Amino acid sequence: MRNKITFKLFLSFAVALLIFSLVVGSGFAYLFREHTINIKKQDLEERAVKIAQALGDSRDQMMAWQEKENSAIQKGEGTQKQGRQMGMGPDGKPSARLQGPMGLGFNSVLRFLGSAAAEDVWIVDADQNLEMPSHRDGKKPAFMYKDLPPDAEKVVRKVMHGEITTSSGFSNMLEVPTLTVGAPIKDKDGEILGAVLIHAPLSGMDMAAKQATRILLMCGGIALLAAFLIAVYSSWRFTKPLKTMQQTAERMTEGDYTVRCDVRQNDEIGELGTALDSLGERLLIARKESAQLDQMRKDFIANISHELRTPVTVIRGSLEALNEKVVTVPEKVEEYYRQMLSETIFLQRLINDLLDLSRLQNLTFKIEMTQLNLYDVLLEAVHSSQRLGKDKNIDVVLETDTKWYPIDGDYGRLRQMLMIFMDNAVKFSPNNGQVKLVLQGKRLEIIDHGIGVAAEMVPHVFERFYKTRVEKNKSGTGLGLAIAKEIAERHGMEVTMESQPGIETKIILLLEKK
Template structure:
């Protein structure tokens, strides 16, 4: 199938070659005709000069006498070299005339002669130039000769340099035109052959030019169908190659976007599944407790009080779950604005330590803050940073044994600081480490009954929004350390 662009390219290339050939033919015809005429003029000039010199020597040899021909004077002398003039005609393959010095008598080969007055008026100009010693060209003798003729004249001089006669050499223009016509015929034939070959090459070139475009069109069609793995396979160092590369990059980006979309869709499904699972348990407990109370299954005041406490605990859990979901959703929204301002991170750590010591006292867990820096300048949302550190410290207290210790250690080097929060818990299993900061990733340990599985995900989002990095290192059966790394703002503090 030949596409429109292929036909256009073939038409364009062929038209270009045709116009080029016509221009070349016109220029060739013009220049070749001029060259042919100049060549014949030079050749005739060379021959007429040779004839004039030879004729001069012939006359100076003294072999011509009045008795040899037509009487006294020029006419008598001419008769003596008439055989010679016939030979010159045959050798020169042209018509040779001799005009005497008085411009009265014209002698031709084959014994022909006529008076000067029989010549056309324009012939006088040519003869005047010749008798002035010039080489003259003219086409004015065509009427006398009965055909288009080019004439060249040359003076005949004696030994003293005196002009004694004029030689006129006539050559038919028809011969020159035939040479030009033959040249043009050869050019026309060559042009036709060249156009035929060029037409074939134009087809091949056009098909080769269109082939990568067809591949790109096919790739684009596959991309429309959703096959983002399609590639053009075109590698050229030109604009078409650049376009193909751009299309391949687009294919790659679409594939990445498709995978990301699938990942987000899977994440959405997982989220719905997880939130449904997290809501099912407290809702089931609440409904069961309410049904038992409503149906008077439980009537003992002490048991009723237990049911009320359980319902309150489940409602508190639901409220925490909803609050955490809202917080996480806000933090994951790029348009959510936080109250960013300059602050001292040391104050954040001190605030968290004071608040968590009250919680830790219930398990007799000690919270130790080791921060040798009075000022740790940075820009952030004080409330969110406090929430971030408190989530990690709360987890550390939650999983620490009674009478254990949670240590907060700050180290800074060249403007970069590191906060390590270390507990003395049972550690985290390696298979859980990879999903530690994902939503609803919750330890089923008895000590984590009130956890929603969203705390570390929230802490990680807060750290990300502040340009901090949050990582964890744990050994099963030993301590777990959560590490925050962040840069300080320049404030003249040296470490």
């Protein structure tokens, strides 16, 4: 299973998803907590400011009422006792501390804040008196101002200087992670009378962050399951064409090159499938070519055996007849000698042609390429052909559009090629006939008006040992045209034959002029 693509894909999906989940989860938890704290901070700041403003307004109202009462007392409309009850000092002036810090008289306010608010609300006056709801409930205060740690005192000092401050400096004192917001209490003239401190525990925010993280982990688990399903489906989609290509390759190893995987995808797998199909096609072509070469080898052995058997049989028969004194008449003996000489000449020509053909078909055999004038080669071939056709009174004619036709080639091989074509043309031409050699542009034609070649035979005339079974061709080896074609191809020429039996036969050479 560990080596299966399904497992590897799933593992890849799982690791990628796990890393993604860890990064996103950690980032989310951090950002969520910070966002929650910022929201809580803004909320506490707003509430602290409102509480401070409400206390400041309450103090202003109380002071205005006290001043009004003091005026009434001075006019004899009140009593000193009443003045004291309403916040007067023994000297008849407003007291600095009346019913609470800052002389505000807000016992009920603190009790309400202590019971209604989810957070602790502390108040510090300008004389560093710490007031909290427990003071007004008759309970012993949990902390005094002197108990404040340095960080907490620093927060109070900033608030007393008019800043709205946020800090976690009270956390050690309250023994729980706490967010504290402080806001200054001001009177109508802007004088700072004290500070409001609101403490909110962070445990609720941490729990919210943990809950969000748990939800994220649950989603990650669901995503992991989805990743497994996607991995299974993806691996099936991914491995299906690979499995097909594997089966195709196995069948190819068994020798079946006709099988195709037919994978059509616009990706690397599709390219691999196309390459495999192309390989099968090439292997099939190679097999056919190999079979053709093998058949050609067999045909060659059969043909050479046939070509050698006839002269060898004639020579052996003649020698046996002479050796056993079967033939004793001098004229007959002379005829037998001439026959054996003719057969040995044929054997020599056959062997020479085979050697030439073998060398020309071997690409490592180099021919001597030099710059020459093709017209000179044509002219020499025409002169030689005229001597060949003298006995049959054959007229050999050369027609060209130029006497200067430079090409790169082997002079001797080009002359050999032309003489093969011209020899065949003279051989199959009737007495008093004509053979023409025509050079026009890039086209060279050898034209005769002999017996011609049947249409079904034309495609085979350049094959080895292929020759017409007529009396005029009994001395041929069947290798001449094959040799001529090899020479033409080694010079970059294309050679074809066109024939109308009994009318005209053309050998056409298409060549490149330098």
